[in-house]
Amino acid sequence: MLVDALGNPLRVVLGPGQQADCRRAADVLVAADGAGNALADKAYDTDAVVAAVEALGAQVVIPSKKNRKTVRLIDRNLYRDRNKIERFFSRLKQFRRLATRYEKTASSFLGMVHFVSALSWLR
Numbered sequence: 001m002l003v004d005a006l007g008n009p010l011r012v013v014l015g016p017g018q019q020a021d022c023r024r025a026a027d028v029l030v031a032a033d034g035a036g037n038a039l040a041d042k043a044y045d046t047d048a049v050v051a052a053v054e055a056l057g058a059q060v061v062i063p064s065k066k067n068r069k070t071v072r073l074i075d076r077n078l079y080r081d082r083n084k085i086e087r088f089f090s091r092l093k094q095f096r097r098l099a100t101r102y103e104k105t106a107s108s109f110l111g112m113v114h115f116v117s118a119l120s121w122l123r
Helices: 021-031 047-055 076-093 106-122
Strands: 009-011 037-039 060-061
Touching: 009 021, 021 047, 021 076, 037 076, 047 060, 060 076, 076 106
Parallel strands: 037 060
Antiparallel strands: none
């Protein structure tokens, strides 16, 4: 999921549930052209994600994992803005169909995510 600086959704990419989210990060970052900063949590601290963000010319604001040999310094004030994506996921979970995964197929689930995302633009 990619959101703008205000927490509005820009791009949604659905992947298999058993796959790590960082594998789909490159697909999401395609829509982030021109972004100044890329904020994510420690789960996205992989060399591939960092390289993709740097290829866009954006600043990487991802805390380093404990097992990383070279620790990356980040701007903590920028990292606090990551709560906007967390608040967006909280808004998605207010819809019972998404929170409990009533949709059985990937296309209907993604359609519901798009519908709720469009509703969030109207708020």
